[in-house]
Amino acid sequence: MAFASHNSKNGLHASRLDRPLSVNSMKSLASSPTALTPTSTRPKSAAPGSSSVQRRNGTGAQKSGKDDSGVSGRVRVAVRLRPRNAEELAADADFADCVELLPELKRLKLRKNNWDCETYQFDEVLTETASQKRVYEVVAKPVVESVLEGYNGTVMAYGQTGTGKTFTLGRLGEEDCADRGIMVRAMEDILADISPEHDTLTVSYLQLYMETVQDLLAPERDNIAIVEDPKTGDVSLPGTTLVELKDQKSFLELLQTGEANRFASNTKLNTESSRSHALLLVNVKRSAKNKQEKDFVIHNENGNSVHVSKGHRVPTIRKSKLLIVDLAGSERVDKSGSEGHQLEEAKAINLSLTSLGKCINALAENSPHVPTRDSKLTRLLRDSFGGTARTSLIITIGPSPRHRGETSSTILFGQRAMKVENMVKLKEEFDYKSLCRRLEAELDKLIADNERQAQAIFDGEEDMERKLEEAGTRVAEAESKVAAALEVISKEKQRQQKELVEMMQNLQIERAHRERLELELRENVQDLQDKKKARLT
Numbered sequence: 001m002a003f004a005s006h007n008s009k010n011g012l013h014a015s016r017l018d019r020p021l022s023v024n025s026m027k028s029l030a031s032s033p034t035a036l037t038p039t040s041t042r043p044k045s046a047a048p049g050s051s052s053v054q055r056r057n058g059t060g061a062q063k064s065g066k067d068d069s070g071v072s073g074r075v076r077v078a079v080r081l082r083p084r085n086a087e088e089l090a091a092d093a094d095f096a097d098c099v100e101l102l103p104e105l106k107r108l109k110l111r112k113n114n115w116d117c118e119t120y121q122f123d124e125v126l127t128e129t130a131s132q133k134r135v136y137e138v139v140a141k142p143v144v145e146s147v148l149e150g151y152n153g154t155v156m157a158y159g160q161t162g163t164g165k166t167f168t169l170g171r172l173g174e175e176d177c178a179d180r181g182i183m184v185r186a187m188e189d190i191l192a193d194i195s196p197e198h199d200t201l202t203v204s205y206l207q208l209y210m211e212t213v214q215d216l217l218a219p220e221r222d223n224i225a226i227v228e229d230p231k232t233g234d235v236s237l238p239g240t241t242l243v244e245l246k247d248q249k250s251f252l253e254l255l256q257t258g259e260a261n262r263f264a265s266n267t268k269l270n271t272e273s274s275r276s277h278a279l280l281l282v283n284v285k286r287s288a289k290n291k292q293e294k295d296f297v298i299h300n301e302n303g304n305s306v307h308v309s310k311g312h313r314v315p316t317i318r319k320s321k322l323l324i325v326d327l328a329g330s331e332r333v334d335k336s337g338s339e340g341h342q343l344e345e346a347k348a349i350n351l352s353l354t355s356l357g358k359c360i361n362a363l364a365e366n367s368p369h370v371p372t373r374d375s376k377l378t379r380l381l382r383d384s385f386g387g388t389a390r391t392s393l394i395i396t397i398g399p400s401p402r403h404r405g406e407t408s409s410t411i412l413f414g415q416r417a418m419k420v421e422n423m424v425k426l427k428e429e430f431d432y433k434s435l436c437r438r439l440e441a442e443l444d445k446l447i448a449d450n451e452r453q454a455q456a457i458f459d460g461e462e463d464m465e466r467k468l469e470e471a472g473t474r475v476a477e478a479e480s481k482v483a484a485a486l487e488v489i490s491k492e493k494q495r496q497q498k499e500l501v502e503m504m505q506n507l508q509i510e511r512a513h514r515e516r517l518e519l520e521l522r523e524n525v526q527d528l529q530d531k532k533k534a535r536l537t
């Protein structure tokens with residue numbers, strides 16, 4: 001759809017962000033229970049490390065963290081009075097304010113006339129002198145803390161046009177940091193708490209203008225669909241720009257871009273009147289490790305199950321959302337002087353605010369039917385009112401007796417909202433990706449250990465074989481040496497035997513020779529003796 005050109009509320013022009021914008025879908029606009037005082041009670045399960053809502057319900061409730069009923073948390077409502085503006089100081093100079101505040105008693109008196117008034121009780125009553133810091137601390141800080149603990153949270157401003165909704169929520173405080181509104185202060189606290197290594201912080205910024213959702217960070221996306229999960233009721237806005245945030249500077253740039261693209265007009269009641277509802281959505285994703293007290297089984301969406309035994313650390317992830325809603329101001333068109341296109345805008349604003357009022361009434365009265373589907377605003381706020389969010393509403397009013405009727409209807413809206421009970425839930429689920437990564441790493445380690453052990457055995461076997469081989473070689477060498485020595489010995493023996501035989505033979509020959517000589521000698525002697533005898537004879 002084509003949008004008419006409007007001035008931005010703070011006169012800034014749209015500028016491209018330096019940071020890359022990631023396009024993604026948003027999921028639910030859920031949240032958790034609120035207390036407006038800093039000492040307020042948190043949901044029982046909100047304490048870090050304590051058991052979550054889903055754990056209270058036992059092992060069966062751990063499927064996805066979505067089948068539990070949550071903890072009751074009433075919508076908390078604060079009222080803030082704007083100081084008289086220049087026009088009121090002049091026009092209402094002779095008249096008393098239409099309201100009287102009793103902040104200590106958390107009461108507000110609405111004057112009916114000079115002698116009669118109605119008294120209303122709120123969770124917090126903020127006078128015209130209340131600082132932005134105090135407003136943040138009592139209205140938004142408990143919700144922000146709760147979001148950081150894993151619950152969804154909503155902070156919303158409602159009130160007549162020109163009463164200070166944008167002042168309360170959207171002030172950047174560039175010149176004086178004391179002026180910083182809830183959005184800037186909330187992000188400061190979130191950035192200070194999260195860990196850039198383990199947590200993820202993404203932001204989208206949208207406006208709902210004449211029943212059309214537009215991306216304030218990419219205004220060409222001007223017809224974003226609202227998709228509701230039929231099972232869980234979670235709302236998502238596919239195609240919305242999601243900016244991953246790391247620092248406050250980027251956030252301020254993002255807010256400036258958004259504000260520059262927001263529809264605002266100069267009306268009789270507010271020179272910079274927002275003509276759209278602005279929704280800042282902060283997604284916080286944090287990983288947590290919980291030690292299990294009991295054995296249990298995790299079922300994933302595919303029906304597979306993993307048995308987790310007692311004492312194991314199971315990685316879980318908390319995906320919470322903080323929704324900050326700056327509604328367009330309700331106005332009486334006769335007073336605001338709207339006509340033409342502006343009149344159409346005013347009608348659309350009033351229509352969506354009326355449907356929000358109807359839902360709040362139905363919820364406050366515990367009506368079986370809540371007309372959530374009547375407008376896009378109520379569809380977007382489904383989790384904030386009557387859902388799982390911790391919701392804090394700030395209603396803004398002006399002091400002028402001329403707007404007593406509008407102030408009265410704002411107060412009644414706040415009173416009815418105080419009766420709305422949400423069922424806050426810890427947005428925690430098992431981190432299957434991380435569990436899978438861890439199991440894979442463990443498996444890789446086991447495989448590596450196994451391979452190392454197998455290698456060691458293999459190496460041991462090889463070593464043994466090598467030693468056996470060496471021993472065999474040494475034995476063979478020794479055997480051959482022994483054989484060689486034996487051969488030498490045997491040859492020597494043979495040689496010696498041969499020499500002995502030869503010597504024996506020589507000896508026998510000599511003996512025979514000597515015996516022959518002796519015989520010859522004896523024969524010669526005999527012969528001589530015979531000859532001598534013969535001569536003698």
Ligand SMILES: Nc1ncnc2c1ncn2[C@@H]1O[C@H](COP(=O)(O)OP(=O)(O)OP(=O)(O)O)[C@@H](O)[C@H]1O
Pocket residue numbers: 081082083085128159160161162163164165166167168270272273274275327328329330396
């Ligand atoms: N608490 C306050 N203290 C001082 N000035 C304020 C305060 N609240 C609002 N104002 C001033 O009143 C004017 C209107 O405020 P703002 O634009 O925030 O109203 P709004 O409720 O957002 O109006 P609309 O619904 O028309 O957008 C602004 O000039 C703003 O600075």
